[in-house]
Amino acid sequence: MIFVQSETFNPGEALNSFMAGRTEEGAVVSFTGHVRNSGDNDNVTALELEHYPVYTETEIAKIETKAHARWIGIDCLIIHRFGKMFPGEPIVFVAVCSAHRSQAFEAASFLMDYLKTNAPFWKKEIRGDKEVWVEPKDSDYASRENWAQKDWDT
């Protein structure tokens, strides 16, 4: 399941509702990314994330499909916000459940590494009255390439 939304969310509630009623999954791993007050620069007062409706959802669905192809039997929940958000607020959430823990850990990490590099969002840091577009980071691409080097079709 994928939700691209401007509203904030409660990660605990998202996790609980994702797992409600499940009896076959013995493991769930979740990750929540929060807005920090220091990104590429200090004194970040807000972030503004732009998305491209339909295209952004389609590309995230491709990432989820890759994960399903690689770890059979997992289920995923992905929430990604767009719009203006403030330090301390959740920005992205990933949960993966599976029968056993190793798949859940790996797939959650995989999803985040691909979301960072392949999900169509553009981030702007707001510092007081200044606004600065954030450039992609080589370290994020390196994290994604680690998966590609494991001889999988990514």
Next chain:
Amino acid sequence: MTKIVFLGKLKDSAGTAEREVKLPAISTPEELIAFIAGDNEALAKQLSEPSVRIIINKSILPDRVLPEAMDEVAFMPPLSGG
């Protein structure tokens, strides 16, 4: 009419997030960029960067051939999400 969308930092150079244009007969990305940028040299330079991808009708342009029907054209700079 075709909707032109400037994503991320490209909208700063374009001076707008989107606009409607009537495209002339064009067949290559270079012609498309030249028409869209007009006399805005800074925008032409940015749109021509290899890292800027062209999305047509919500799908990435797979090769350098433009489709005949272009309802929406978006210029996409490198991503910075998550």
